[in-house]
Amino acid sequence: DQQVKQNSPSLSVQEGRISILNCDYTNSMFDYFLWYKKYPAEGPTFLISISSIKDKNEDGRFTVFLNKSAKHLSLHIVPSQPGDSAVYFCAASDTGFQKLVFGTGTRLLVSP
Amino acid sequence: DAGVTQSPTHLIKTRGQQVTLRCSPKSGHDTVSWYQQALGQGPQFIFQYYEEEERQRGNFPDRFSGHQFPNYSSELNVNALLLGDSALYLCASSSGQGEGSPLHFGNGTRLTVT
Numbered sequence: 515d516q517q518v519k520q521n522s523p524s525l526s527v528q529e530g531r532i533s534i535l536n537c538d539y540t541n542s543m544f545d546y547f548l549w550y551k552k553y554p555a556e557g558p559t560f561l562i563s564i565s566s567i568k569d570k571n572e573d574g575r576f577t578v579f580l581n582k583s584a585k586h587l588s589l590h591i592v593p594s595q596p597g598d599s600a601v602y603f604c605a606a607s608d609t610g611f612q613k614l615v616f617g618t619g620t621r622l623l624v625s626p
Numbered sequence: 627d628a629g630v631t632q633s634p635t636h637l638i639k640t641r642g643q644q645v646t647l648r649c650s651p652k653s654g655h656d657t658v659s660w661y662q663q664a665l666g667q668g669p670q671f672i673f674q675y676y677e678e679e680e681r682q683r684g685n686f687p688d689r690f691s692g693h694q695f696p697n698y699s700s701e702l703n704v705n706a707l708l709l710g711d712s713a714l715y716l717c718a719s720s721s722g723q724g725e726g727s728p729l730h731f732g733n734g735t736r737l738t739v740t
Contacts, residue, residue, distance in 0.1 A: 518668070548728060557630070557716055557731030558669070603668050611720065611728050612659065613682050616668030 517541045518606050520617035527624055533591040535620050537604030540585065544606040548614065549578060549589045552601045561602075562589070563611070594624045628653055630732035632717050638738045639707050647702040647735045651719030658700040659729060660692060661716040669716055675700055704737075712739045 519538045527533045535549075545566040550558035564571040564578045564587070571578050577590045591598055601621050605614040631650045639645050651658050657676045661669035671684035675694035689705045698719075704711055714736050718729035 550731075555733065557718075557733045560728040560730070563728060605668075609682070612657075612674060613671050613684070614661075614669070614729065615671070616661075618666065618668050 515540075516618075517544075518604055518615050518617040520602075520604055520620050522620050523618070524621040524623070527594050527622070529596055529624055529626050530593045533589075533594045533598065533622055533624065535589040535591075535602050535604075535622065537587050537589075537617055538585060539587075539606050541606070541608065541615075542585070543608040544615075546607045546611055547578070547580060547587050548605045548607075548611065549576075550603045550605060550616075551598075552603060552619070558603055591622075594622075596624050596626055598622060599624050630655075630717055630719050630730050632715075632732040632735050634735060635733070636736045636738075638740060640740055641707055641709060643707050644703065644705045645707060645737060647704075647715050647717075647737070649700045649702070649717030649719075649732060651698050651700070651717075652730045655719035655721050655730070656698050657720045657722065658694055658698065659718045659720070660700070660702045661718065661731075662686075663714040663716060663734070665713070672702070707739045709739050712737060 548563040549561040552558045580587045601619045604617040659674040660672040663669040673683040678694045691703045694700045714734040716734045717732045720727045
């Protein structure tokens with residue numbers, strides 16, 4: 515039973531454009547949502563988070579949107595840069611930032 | 627400031643053997659969690675250690691056990707290895723059981739079971 519789903523295995527965008535990564539979840543008890551970025555041969559790196567009491571959180575080029583009624587969140591990267599090319603994991607938790615449930619990841623490729 | 631360090635980087639074991647993986651948390655962190663990432667999947671939570679005790683556990687059999695030492699470092703032990711245990715094992719650390727503190731991950735140990 516996949517509680518966190520990332521239905522797009524890959525996404526390609528051009529440098530300077532917007533990247534939109536999507537994530538759906540099924541467990542209504544989740545109250546924290548996070549995005550992690552992973553480069554090959556490295557561990558996941560925390561990018562941005564949002565709690566269920568908010569619908570938007572921004573940090574520089576990264577914005578996360580949460581639609582609780584649709585059980586959907588998205589990560590927007592504007593403008594996209596080649597260095598953003600990585601696998602992005604959506605994660606959720608019902609215990610603060612602990613015991614994360616991860617999606618299967620979306621591979622983002624940003625071309626110059 | 628050292629981040630989360632894991633050893634070894636790679637490991638090859640035979641089915642039925644036992645393995646121990648090690649993790650040192652980021653400086654200032656006292657909570658360690660372990661995750662298993664199979665090929666093509668996202669990381670799956672195994673368990674969390676805080677104050678030298680297992681605090682939370684995911685859906686993993688008892689063959690998976692752990693330990694946390696007084697210096698906050700941790701070990702993950704897997705007994706009676708199966709082919710399906712082949713995966714990247716990630717250690718993550720945080721402060722005070724992580725309320726409001728995102729996990730910091732190490733680079734992982736790649737375990738191959740033949």
